[in-house]
């Protein structure tokens with residue numbers, strides 16, 4: 001009579017290692033008591049989802065703030081959903097956001113760390129060692145059901161109002177003897193490996209979640225698949241083996257996994273592996289027509305992190321926004337600690353929300369405006385250049401042709417106590433400042449100058465001509481404005497708006513109107529950054545040039 005060991009040896013003839021050998025190969029990490037080992041475990045199925053940036057940011061910060069280790073593991077066991085190259089892209093995008101793992105998968109040729117391989121498809125031998133053990137102790141078995149048989153079982157169960165699934169009396173191959181299983185294998189019948197659950201549909205199991213506290217969930221009783229026909233494990237089984245041998249202390253993952261926690265607990269207990277701590281992080285939601293739904297790859301641009309990068313949202317704005325979603329006290333902390341890095345904030349599980357985090361792009365924009373306004377012009381210039389290099393070549397060429405020029409432009413109004421908060425993203429900048437560049441000024445002036453329609457053109461023309469003929473820019477803004485006031489009586493304009501408002505009939509306009517003519521002449525627009533700064537940056541020659549063009553347009 002064949003034994004379970006015979007069955008295990010037949011299924012895995014090349015596997016000679018034992019679990020004890022693996023424990024030796026992957027010894028305990030020598031870390032301080034409170035140090036957390038966390039991971040980000042993406043599947044290479046496409047772009048980096050904003051929700052994944054959120055979970056990886058939290059995992060990364062938890063490890064770093066506790067003096068622990070953060071690593072990346074590529075969960076590529078679902079070969080059908082895999083998109084080539086996307087694993088390496090995910091890692092690059094995380095790096096871009098300052099999430100630099102201590103170890104793990106980097107790309108298909110490269111990884112770092114002593115606990116690898118960090119790509120699941122290269123870990124098949126490890127999973128097989130553990131599955132072989134489970135077969136030997138009678139807690140895993142080959143299942144020969146075809147897809148059609150499983151479908152039929154499910155349909156019958158649903159018809160009879162029985163919970164669907166492969167378990168208990170419905171698990172056709174659960175109780176085969178080793179001899180029976182061996183002969184089916186020898187006949188060449190295809191099979192997969194299932195876990196033999198000892199749970200009961202009637203039972204609850206107590207679980208602890210670091211965010212949600214103590215919970216009671218339905219015990220697992222399904223004989224889940226642990227090894228698929230292609231020789232690769234399923235997520236439930238693989239993550240558990242990996243988290244054990246990589247010595248993860250805290251599994252921080254999306255809350256969609258909470259319901260399967262009882263499966264993981266049963267597997268850990270069966271193997272005698274210590275359970276890591278679990279924290280199921282809130283899913284990012286979006287409000288649409290009064291309803292909340294998950295941020296969706298298909299419907300929402302903002303679901304892809306690349307959207308923020310290409311639009312030119314500063315990366316720190318997105319990260320800080322995600323921190324506000326992670327911990328309710330982040331904003332208050334930020335206000336008190338403006339000079340600190342967001343990395344100095346200590347994340348806490350008990351400050352995390354339980355019911356999905358609501359995504360709000362306006363808030364990202366506000367954070368971005370705030371941060372960009374208080375940065376030094378040369379820092380903004382560097383960030384802008386970096387972004388434009390990839391996403392706006394026209395602007396990039398202009399930036400690199402004269403970096404001092406663009407830095408001066410970005411510096412307008414910056415040194416003030418309350419700087420302007422015009423830009424939420426790098427892509428907002430060019431449309432607002434492009435008039436500084438002569439070719440763009442040409443184009444804009446062809447479209448037209450935004451002259452005040454209530455003022456006669458020849459009057460504007462006269463004033464601008466006078467200004468041009470007497471142009472001499474004072475080296476201080478208030479002196480310059482005084483000069484502007486001195487022009488006023490010559491054209492019967494009031495020197496200040498108050499006088500004008502009191503006696504409108506006495507004047508043709510006021511000093512503000514003259515400033516506006518000048519602004520329109522320089523920029524073609526009624527609204528612009530600080531006019532005195534514009535005159536300074538353009539320089540006398542160009543100011544006179546533009547005055548001439550503007551005057552000529554007033555015919």
Ligand code: GLU
Pocket residue numbers: 040041042043075235239251252253254257
């Ligand atoms: N590969 C899983 C996913 O992409 C990871 C879940 C986990 O972090 O354990 O959802």
